Amino acid sequence: MHESENYSTKESAVMSKQANIQNNQQELERLGRKGSLPIAEKSVIVSAGTGAGSWAAKVKSLSSYNVYNVRIVEINEAGFEPAEIGQNMQAYNLAESFIATGSLAVGTYVVVAKVGEKNIFYAPV
Numbered sequence: 001m002h003e004s005e006n007y008s009t010k011e012s013a014v015m016s017k018q019a020n021i022q023n024n025q026q027e028l029e030r031l032g033r034k035g036s037l038p039i040a041e042k043s044v045i046v047s048a049g050t051g052a053g054s055w056a057a058k059v060k061s062l063s064s065y066n067v068y069n070v071r072i073v074e075i076n077e078a079g080f081e082p083a084e085i086g087q088n089m090q091a092y093n094l095a096e097s098f099i100a101t102g103s104l105a106v107g108t109y110v111v112v113a114k115v116g117e118k119n120i121f122y123a124p125v
Helices: 002-032
Strands: 054-064 067-074 089-093 109-115 118-121
Touching (some): 089 109
Parallel strands (some): 089 118
Antiparallel strands (some): 067 089, 109 118
8 A cells, every 4th residue: 555655646746747837838928928918128137347238318319210319317316307417329219110210209218228339229109
């Protein structure tokens, strides 16, 4: 009888492991679905020993197509507007067409990243 109890315990452990794998697969499928939830999430990765690869900015004007003039901003305490610092720079809005005139509102705050030699951001219109 000891052998059958041992077999039953192993069978339960295998079934539990399979259920856990199935739950994990369902969770991955849920997270992988696009457009199912209105989640807007941004991630920034900075390597040790390097400067920030992204920064907050404010759209100042449209330059041409999907290229905007933006200025870096410093985020202050809650309840206060961010402070503009430095000079304007150009950045591409990847959410807009490269061959049509952009329509992002002036004054929109964005997170700009340096990719290669270009500054980019993604702000749906």
